[in-house]
Structure formats: C-alpha cells, structure tokens
Amino acid sequence: MTTDELIWRIAGGSGDGIDSTSQNFAKALMRSGLDVFTHRHYPSRIRGGHTYVEIRAAGHDVQSRGDGYNFLLALGDSFARNPQDEAYYGNEELKPLSENLDDLNEGGIIVYDEGLLDEDDVAELDLEARAEENGWHVYPVDLRDLAKEHGREVMRNTAGVGVTAGLIGMDLAHIEDLMEDAMSGDVLEANLQILQEAYEMVDEFDTSHDLTVPEGSHETEQALLSGSNAIAYGAIDAGCRFISGYPMTPWTDVFTILSQNFPDMGGVAEQVEDEIAAAALAVGASHAGAKAMSGSSGGGFALMSEPLGLAEMTETPIVLLEAMRAGPSTGMPTKPEQGDLEHVLYTSQGDSSRVVFAPGNVEEAYEQTRIAFEIAYDYQIPAIIVYDQKLSGENTNVDVEFFDREPAPDLGSTLTEDELKEAAHDASGKFERFGYDDNERGVSQRSIPGQQGGRYLATGNEHSPVGHISEDPDNRVFQMERRLEKLEHIRDDLDEGETNQTYVGPDDADYGLITWGSSQGAVFEAVSRLNDEGHSVKAIGVSDMMPLAEDELVEFIESVDEAMVVEMNATAQFRGLIQKELGRYGEKLTSLLKYNGNPFEPAEIVESYEIRLDGGAAEPSAQVRIEPAAGD
Amino acid sequence: MSAFNAIGDDREIDRDEYTPSVEPQPTWCPGCGDFSVLKALKQALPEVGRNPEEVLCVTGIGCSGKLNSYLDSYGFHTIHGRSLPVARAAKLANPGLEVIAAGGDGDGYGIGGNHFIHSARENHDMTYIVFNNEVFGLTKGQTSPTSPKGHKSKTQPSGSAKDPLRPLSMSLTAGSSYVARTAAVNPNQAKEILVEAMEHDGFAHVDFLTQCPTWNKDARQYVPYVDVQESDDYDFDITDRREAAEMMYETESALYEGEVLTGRYYVDEDRPSYQEEKRALGELPDEPVAERYFDDDAEWERSYDLLERHT
Ligand SMILES: Cc1ncc(C[n+]2csc(CCOP(=O)(O)OP(=O)(O)O)c2C)c(N)n1
Ligand code: SF4
Ligand SMILES: [Mg+2]
Numbered sequence: 001m002t003t004d005e006l007i008w009r010i011a012g013g014s015g016d017g018i019d020s021t022s023q024n025f026a027k028a029l030m031r032s033g034l035d036v037f038t039h040r041h042y043p044s045r046i047r048g049g050h051t052y053v054e055i056r057a058a059g060h061d062v063q064s065r066g067d068g069y070n071f072l073l074a075l076g077d078s079f080a081r082n083p084q085d086e087a088y089y090g091n092e093e094l095k096p097l098s099e100n101l102d103d104l105n106e107g108g109i110i111v112y113d114e115g116l117l118d119e120d121d122v123a124e125l126d127l128e129a130r131a132e133e134n135g136w137h138v139y140p141v142d143l144r145d146l147a148k149e150h151g152r153e154v155m156r157n158t159a160g161v162g163v164t165a166g167l168i169g170m171d172l173a174h175i176e177d178l179m180e181d182a183m184s185g186d187v188l189e190a191n192l193q194i195l196q197e198a199y200e201m202v203d204e205f206d207t208s209h210d211l212t213v214p215e216g217s218h219e220t221e222q223a224l225l226s227g228s229n230a231i232a233y234g235a236i237d238a239g240c241r242f243i244s245g246y247p248m249t250p251w252t253d254v255f256t257i258l259s260q261n262f263p264d265m266g267g268v269a270e271q272v273e274d275e276i277a278a279a280a281l282a283v284g285a286s287h288a289g290a291k292a293m294s295g296s297s298g299g300g301f302a303l304m305s306e307p308l309g310l311a312e313m314t315e316t317p318i319v320l321l322e323a324m325r326a327g328p329s330t331g332m333p334t335k336p337e338q339g340d341l342e343h344v345l346y347t348s349q350g351d352s353s354r355v356v357f358a359p360g361n362v363e364e365a366y367e368q369t370r371i372a373f374e375i376a377y378d379y380q381i382p383a384i385i386v387y388d389q390k391l392s393g394e395n396t397n398v399d400v401e402f403f404d405r406e407p408a409p410d411l412g413s414t415l416t417e418d419e420l421k422e423a424a425h426d427a428s429g430k431f432e433r434f435g436y437d438d439n440e441r442g443v444s445q446r447s448i449p450g451q452q453g454g455r456y457l458a459t460g461n462e463h464s465p466v467g468h469i470s471e472d473p474d475n476r477v478f479q480m481e482r483r484l485e486k487l488e489h490i491r492d493d494l495d496e497g498e499t500n501q502t503y504v505g506p507d508d509a510d511y512g513l514i515t516w517g518s519s520q521g522a523v524f525e526a527v528s529r530l531n532d533e534g535h536s537v538k539a540i541g542v543s544d545m546m547p548l549a550e551d552e553l554v555e556f557i558e559s560v561d562e563a564m565v566v567e568m569n570a571t572a573q574f575r576g577l578i579q580k581e582l583g584r585y586g587e588k589l590t591s592l593l594k595y596n597g598n599p600f601e602p603a604e605i606v607e608s609y610e611i612r613l614d615g616g617a618a619e620p621s622a623q624v625r626i627e628p629a630a631g632d
Numbered sequence: 633m634s635a636f637n638a639i640g641d642d643r644e645i646d647r648d649e650y651t652p653s654v655e656p657q658p659t660w661c662p663g664c665g666d667f668s669v670l671k672a673l674k675q676a677l678p679e680v681g682r683n684p685e686e687v688l689c690v691t692g693i694g695c696s697g698k699l700n701s702y703l704d705s706y707g708f709h710t711i712h713g714r715s716l717p718v719a720r721a722a723k724l725a726n727p728g729l730e731v732i733a734a735g736g737d738g739d740g741y742g743i744g745g746n747h748f749i750h751s752a753r754e755n756h757d758m759t760y761i762v763f764n765n766e767v768f769g770l771t772k773g774q775t776s777p778t779s780p781k782g783h784k785s786k787t788q789p790s791g792s793a794k795d796p797l798r799p800l801s802m803s804l805t806a807g808s809s810y811v812a813r814t815a816a817v818n819p820n821q822a823k824e825i826l827v828e829a830m831e832h833d834g835f836a837h838v839d840f841l842t843q844c845p846t847w848n849k850d851a852r853q854y855v856p857y858v859d860v861q862e863s864d865d866y867d868f869d870i871t872d873r874r875e876a877a878e879m880m881y882e883t884e885s886a887l888y889e890g891e892v893l894t895g896r897y898y899v900d901e902d903r904p905s906y907q908e909e910k911r912a913l914g915e916l917p918d919e920p921v922a923e924r925y926f927d928d929d930a931e932w933e934r935s936y937d938l939l940e941r942h943t
Binding site: 027031221222223224225229232233234236237239241242244261262263264265266267268269270272273274276277278280281282283284285287288289290291292306307309310314366400403404405407409410411414416417426427428429430448449450451452453454455456457458459460461467468469 | 637719726728729916924938
C-alpha cells in the first residue's frame with residue numbers, strides 16, 4: 001500500500017446523502033490538483049442498508065480502486081430497520097463501522113459518529129484491541145450533536161467532511177466553494193458553520209496518525225464524470241436526439257441524464273411500458289429519420305432481442321446499451337459483473353449482424369459511443385455498448401478539453417430527395433431500398449418516410465429490393481451475404497482508424513494479461529505494480545467485441561509465452577470468444593475469474609499472476625478463481 | 633425548407649396511387665375480410681388528402697400484417713405485436729406523417745396488448761386498425777383473445793374455457809379518444825370510419841370485423857349487421873363515457889349471440905393528443921426531430937457546454 005494516496009471511504013445508510021457528499025468531496029480533491037477515482041457500493045434498497053463510496057485520490061494517475069483503503073468516515077446508518085436491538089439483519093445502525101473494518105489498511109484512520117452510534121455497541125466491536133493490532137487511529141466525534149447545534153441532523157455528513165479535512169490537513173476553500181454552488185440561504189450558512197467548526201475541532205484532538213492529503217496539480221481544467229455521463233455525452237455529440245427506455249439499474253443513469261437534457265436540445269425522450277416497446281420505439285424513430293438509442297440491463301435487454309433482430313433485418317440503425325449487473329435472472333441488481341457478453345453477442349434468432357463495443361474507462365465510453373453511432377448510421381446496423389454497474393457509476397477526472405469536439409449529427413447512409421430522383425425504382429415507382437447494385441461495403445442507401453420518391457416497405461421478413469416479402473433463393477443469398485459483408489468492412493475501418501484497444505506494459509514482456517470492459521483499470525494497475533517488482537508483464541484491454549479485434553489479439557498472444565484472460569464472470573466468456581473466433585490458443589490462455597459481486601482489486605490480480613507463475617497450485621487469498629489453460 | 637416534401641403536398645390524389653402497379657397481388661384467401669380493409673383504406677386516404685409518401689403504414693405479423701405489402705405507401709411490417717411502439721416513435725420523430733398502425737386480434741389484443749393499453753392511455757395521434765377475425769389466421773386457426781367461449785381449435789380441443797376479451801371496453805378504459813367498430817361486409821361505413829379516425833387528433837382505434845372463411849368457415853359471419861347510429865333501436869351519446877361504455881358492453885356481448893352491431897362508440901374531441909401534451913411541456917420540439925438532420929444550418933448542442941456541472 002502506497003502512502004502517497006488518500007483512499008477515503010464514507011459509509012452510512014442508503015438515504016444518508018452519501019452520494020452527494022462524496023461527489024463534492026471528490027470534486028474538491030480534483031480541484032486541489034489530484035487525480036481521483038470513485039467506487040460506489042450500495043444495496044438494492046432506497047433507504048437503509050449499508051452503503052459506502054470510496055474515493056481514491058493521488059498526485060499521480062489512478063485508474064481503478066486501490067487495494068483496501070486508509071480513511072473511514074463511518075456515519076452509522078440513520079435509516080436502520082431496528083436501530084436499537086439486534087434484528088435478524090444484525091445491528092444495522094453500526095454496520096457502516098463494523099462492516100468496513102476488514103478492508104481498512106494498516107495505519108488507517110477511523111472517524112465515527114459517536115452521536116448516532118451507541119457506546120456499548122461500539123465497545124462490543126473490540127475496536128481498541130483491533131486498532132492496537134493494526135495501527136489504526138480512531139477518532140470518535142459527536143457529528144450529530146455538531147450538526148444539530150447549527151442546523152439539522154442530516155448535516156452530519158458536513159461535519160464528517162470537516163473533521164476529515166482537519167485530520168489530513170486539507171484546505172477547506174474548494175469544499176466551501178462547492179457548497180456555495182449547491183446551496184443557499186440558511187442551509188448554506190449552517191453547513192459552512194458546521195464545516196468550519198468540525199475542522200477546527202480537530203486542533204483539540206490528540207492526533208497520532210501521519211496520513212495527509214496528497215499533493216498534485218493539473219495543467220488543464222478537469223471534469224469529474226462517470227461512465228454513464230460519458231456515454232450520454234457521447235450520444236449527444238453524435239447527434240442522438242431520441243431515447244426510449246424503461247428503468248432498470250444500472251442503465252437508468254444514462255436514461256435519466258438524456259431524459260433531462262433532451263428537452264433543451266430539440267430531442268425526445270420516452271419512458272415507455274416495457275423494454276420490448278423501448279427497443280421498438282428506437283427502431284421506429286430511426287426509421288423515421290432520428291438518431292435513436294435505447295438500452296437496458298440484462299433482463300430488460302433480453303426483452304429487446306426481437307426488436308434488435310428486426311433492426312438487423314430491416315437495416316435500421318440503432319444504438320443499444322447493455323449495462324450489465326450480476327446475473328442470472330434478477331441476480332444481484334446493484335453489483336457489477338461481466339456475465340452478459342454472450343447474451344449481447346448472440347441474442348435474437350438467425351445469424352447476427354451487429355457491432356458490440358465494451359469501453360474500458362470513462363474516456364473510452366465517450367469515444368466508443370460516438371463511434372457506435374457513426375458505424376450504426378453509416379452501415380445501417382445495430383451497435384451495442386456493453387458496460388457494467390462499475391463503469392456506469394465510477395467517477396474519474398477527465399481533461400475538459402477532451403470534450404471540445406465537433407458534433408457528428410450526420411444521418412449516415414441516407415439519401416436526400418434530390419438524390420432519390422437519381423436512385424433506382426421499380427415499375428410502380430417504389431424505391432429500391434435493398435437493390436442489387438451500388439452496394440458499396442454491403443450498404444444500400446435508405447430513404448426516410450415523408451421524402452418524395454422514397455417509398456418502400458421495411459420488413460422483418462426476407463425481402464426483395466423494394467422490400468416485398470420474398471423467399472426467392474437467389475435473392476435470399478444475395479441479401480444475406482450483403483448484410484453480413486458489412487462486418488468485414490467495419491473491421492477494416494476500425495483497423496484503419498485509431499485503435500479502441502488499450503495497451504500497457506513493455507512490448508517485449510513475457511507474460512500477457514488480456515481483459516475487456518471495465519476490468520481494464522485494475523488490470524493496468526496490476527501490470528504497473530508487477531513491472532515495478534521486476535516482472536515482465538503487459539496487458540491489452542479489448543473493446544471491439546464484434547467484430548472482434550482479431551489481428552491485435554493474435555499479435556498480442558503470439559508475442560507472449562502465456563496470457564491470462566481477466567474478466568468478472570464465472571464461465572470465462574471472453575476467453576471462449578477469443579478461442580472461438582481465432583480457432584486456436586486453447587493451451588496458451590488461462591483465466592482469472594471473479595463473480596462475487598465486487599470488482600477486481602489490483603492486488604488480487606498481482607497475487608493470481610504470481611500463483612500462476614509458480615505453477616498454479618496455491619489457493620488465491622481473495623474470492624477469485626484461476627482456470628488453467630487446456631492441457632495444463 | 634423541408635427535407636420531406638411529400639408531407640403537406642396538396643395535390644389531387646387518385647386512389648389508384650395506393651395500388652402497386654406491379655406485384656405483389658394480395659395472397660389472402662378468397663372471401664377473406666382483409667381485402668375490405670385494404671379497399672376501405674385506399675378509398676379513405678385520398679379523401680383525407682394524404683398522398684402515399686406522407687403515409688407510414690406500420691403493421692404486425694399475421695395475415696393482417698400483410699396490409700402494407702399491398703398498399704403502395706411507406707410501410708413497416710414489424711414483428712408480432714409490436715406495430716404500435718414502432719409507429720408511435722415514427723410519429724414523434726416526424727409528426728407531419730400520417731401514421732397508421734394495423735394488425736390482427738392476436739397481434740393487438742394478445743401479444744401486443746400492453747402496447748395497445750399504453751398507446752391508448754397516452755393518446756398518440758394515430759389510427760390503429762385491428763383486423764378482428766376472432767382467430768389466429770396465419771398460424772392456422774388457433775383460438776385467439778376474441779374467439780368466443782367454447783371455440784374449438786387444434787390447441788383448444790375441448791373448446792376454449794376463456795371468455796373473450798372486450799376490445800371496445802378495454803380501449804375506452806385505457807384512454808382511446810376515438811373508438812369504432814366496423815365490418816368488412818359494410819364498405820361504406822368502413823371507409824367513413826377510417827376517414828374520421830385519420831382526421832381525429834388522438835388515438836383512434838377501429839376494431840374491424842374481418843371474416844376468416846378459411847378457419848372460421850363462414851364467409852357471411854358478420855351479415856347481417858346493424859349500424860348503431862342508423863338503427864332506431866339504439867340511442868346513446870358517443871361523447872358520454874358512461875353511455876358509450878354501456879353500448880360497447882352490449883355490442884361485445886351481442887356479437888357472440890349472433891348480432892353484429894357496428895358504428896361509432898366514443899369520441900372525445902377535447903382531449904389533447906399526446907403530441908400536444910408533450911409539446912406543451914417543452915418535451916417535443918416544434919421542428920420535427922427528423923427535419924433537423926437535413927438542415928445544414930442547424931446548430932447542434934455539445935456536451936462540452938454541459939461540463940460546468942462537473943468541474
Ligand atoms: C413472437 C411471435 N410469436 C408467435 C408468432 C407466430 N404467429 C404469427 S401470426 C400469429 C397470430 C396471428 O393471429 P392474428 O394476430 O389474429 O392475425 P391474423 O393472422 O388473424 O390476421 C402468430 C401466433 C410470431 N410470428 N412471433
Ligand atoms: S387464413 Fe383467414 S385471415 Fe388469413 S388470409 Fe385466409 S381467410 Fe384471411
Ligand atoms: Mg386474427
């Protein structure tokens with residue numbers, strides 16, 4: 001554990017305002033020049049239930065959560081079901097303190113609200129002895145009392161932040177600025193007073209710790225964004241102005257952001273009766289000439305299977321999101337997992353022709369959403385962004401200038417009325433939307449209803465050039481091959497452009513780690529640590545899932561002695577995909593899998609690599625599984 | 633300047649324009665009621681002054697779903713039960729289109745029932761035609777949601793134990809602002825009702841009785857019929873929800889006793905359409921979404937201008 005980092009965990013009940021408090025604290029750290037990365041842990045409940053947000057801040061680049069953490073602000077759960085007696089669920093009020101102790105690093109700091117938490121309950125935790133053993137520094141503070149004195153009990157959070165700042169020597173200016181932006185009047189006054197008083201209160205403490213706020217600086221202005229923000233913003237900049245959906249965690253975040261922004265942007269957002277409708281609306285809007293998007297999480301995405309196939313068959317461009325959460329079925333709704341890869345690649349009947357991207361971090365989420373729209377509308381094919389609860393909710397700082405880009409609202413392969421005059425029509429005057437000629441890259445230009453000279457029939461049945469239902473074998477083979485041909489051209493385009501795959505570590509490394517989507521951050525941190533320790537390891541974070549980044553994967557796998565595929569699921573879905581698509585490497589690929597509901601921490605990957613290097617006999621200490629290569 | 637010049641083009645429209653001059657010819661069975669829907673629609677569209685390229689006819693799957701194969705306009709033959717969500721979105725993306733959704737009784741009252749309820753509830757400005765033949769035609773005669781109780785079919789060998797669904801009552805309760813029933817055997821009324829439905833601002837639901845001689849055996853199933861507006865036996869106010877509800881109930885029950893009642897059942901001219909409601913909230917732009925992509929001078933908002941909240 002490096003000590004030049006602050007890893008601050010604020011723990012309380014859901015409904016205790018943990019999210020907004022942590023958001024502002026993370027921003028304050030960012031404004032003070034640090035790189036930040038947040039991780040949110042919460043149960044599937046609105047009020048009560050133990051929840052925390054962890055903020056990792058350092059003067060250097062941070063791409064994932066750290067190993068453990070070093071500062072606990074335990075507010076206690078003010079929404080606990082049975083605040084006073086031990087209920088079936090245990091002492092819930094105390095959980096924000098009791099359940100966070102195991103991960104706290106040696107030498108860490110604990111601040112807890114002795115106003116809310118019962119003295120006797122805390123005594124039962126054996127806190128003193130454990131603190132002694134682990135070198136923890138424990139500061140009980142009556143946050144509730146301080147909050148009540150100047151304002152209301154809910155302002156305990158502010159008191160906690162004040163104490164935190166005091167203990168680690170952090171300047172209050174940024175925190176105060178942020179409060180002034182968010183509040184006004186008496187509420188602001190009370191909060192500022194509580195903050196100040198809590199901060200000064202620390203002077204009277206008998207302190208023993210040496211953790212201080214790290215120092216850092218940014219050359220350019222930074223913005224704090226989540227993966228969901230980035231996807232929504234990528235969509236806005238790609239000219240998407242139609243979204244339809246049905247709430248489901250964690251996809252709801254993107255749906256919410258766009259529903260709130262579209263009215264001011266000439267766009268349309270629709271919350272509809274179910275996910276079948278949601279996807280069907282996106283198809284209908286796109287058919288009528290809008291850049292449209294829908295999405296869901298596992299179960300809701302399953303309902304979209306049939307409309308997705310309709311979009312493929314009618315060559316209606318759409319972008320769909322799949323925000324994975326732990327399955328099967330309702331699974332663990334608020335926990336991340338990468339278990340829906342095969343679902344997204346293959347769902348819906350027939351041979352699938354779709355594009356799938358799995359962004360690895362916030363910047364990639366923005367970038368690949370733009371690319372998804374570009375390809376979808378250029379090639380008239382559905383494009384899917386598969387991400388997860390982790391990327392959706394984690395916030396990190398991004399250079400503001402990264403977003404200073406031209407919008408790309410082009411409707412892609414669509415004709416204007418003037419162009420339609422030159423296009424092929426049948427004897428009835430119907431436009432040959434799916435004609436046999438002029439199909440560069442497998443794409444046939446489309447018209448939009450309401451255009452003069454463009455009428456045709458779109459149908460999910462196999463169809464003739466003007467869209468009539470047709471079972472003619474020659475037409476069938478032609479249309480089928482033309483639709484499938486697009487994927488090869490899309491692969492070529494992707495290979496020619498800037499790669500969506502991300503690499504770290506020395507080119508000539510002996511060992512490779514392969515990962516996809518949001519596991520990338522933890523894998524990359526592990527690689528840098530391993531190299532610091534003298535190992536020879538590199539990694540690739542893959543985003544192009546369909547069409548798969550085959551050449552890059554072959555090159556990577558060929559260049560190492562062995563590669564370990566790291567992913568958050570139990571059945572090694574990505575490793576399976578690589579072997580299926582490349583038709584080899586069964587003996588060269590091993591797996592590191594995690595599916596307990598929590599994302600990888602870098603140390604787990606480091607340890608698993610070391611076990612693998614030693615022949616793989618040892619049991620990993622964390623809840624992960626190493627699966628050997630074929631023939632091992 | 634619009635990129636969609638078919639919309640609002642005021643020329644004289646010939647009904648033949650809606651008939652494809654080359655294939656396909658309808659493949660419906662001889663005597664099928666579906667022919668009458670096609671014919672009535674071809675007559676009604678010129679009457680409402682709509683030309684083929686400002687019409688989007690969206691259908692589901694079934695014999696009925698073939699409607700737009702034989703109607704020469706823009707068309708979208710979707711999947712079973714999903715014509716309404718596709719149609720709704722097209723209307724939202726480009727409100728100038730004349731959007732007609734159509735499908736069978738299985739399609740609209742069974743598998744797509746949820747969309748029917750919600751489209752009616754939201755009062756989308758469109759016409760929805762349900763080809764009600766009281767049977768699953770395309771899949772060879774199985775019992776449908778509107779088949780009479782006791783209906784025998786290969787999948788209900790002892791006869792259906794289920795009471796049929798009441799489409800008119802359901803439509804009214806769900807929120808449709810225009811509800812009518814017509815029959816394939818009554819072409820004039822059918823045309824007039826379709827004209828009214830298309831001219832109505834809001835969700836206009838037409839339950840169209842279409843006999844299926846192939847599976848229900850009786851091509852004269854809906855003869856004789858009674859027009860409730862023309863008959864002296866019935867007197868109710870179609871703008872009165874209670875009276876309409878009673879008349880609908882009676883009509884639905886009578887059908888299964890061999891009496892075919894048809895006509896207009898409910899009209900609410902005051903209820904704003906969903907499009908109007910949404911526009912009033914500032915959630916539907918004045919310039920159609922679809923129009924903007926063709927406007928080279930359009931200024932597109934950027935996420936860069938939203939970043940203040942993140943810094
Ligand atoms: C999801 C799905 N389920 C089942 C089918 C098979 N199917 C096609 S049409 C149909 C029912 C047709 O009945 P109806 O909707 O009343 O239309 P009709 O043929 O009578 O006009 C069924 C069950 C299908 N195409 N898709
Ligand atoms: S099966 Fe029935 S509904 Fe279908 S075309 Fe034949 S007669 Fe018409
Ligand atoms: Mg039917």
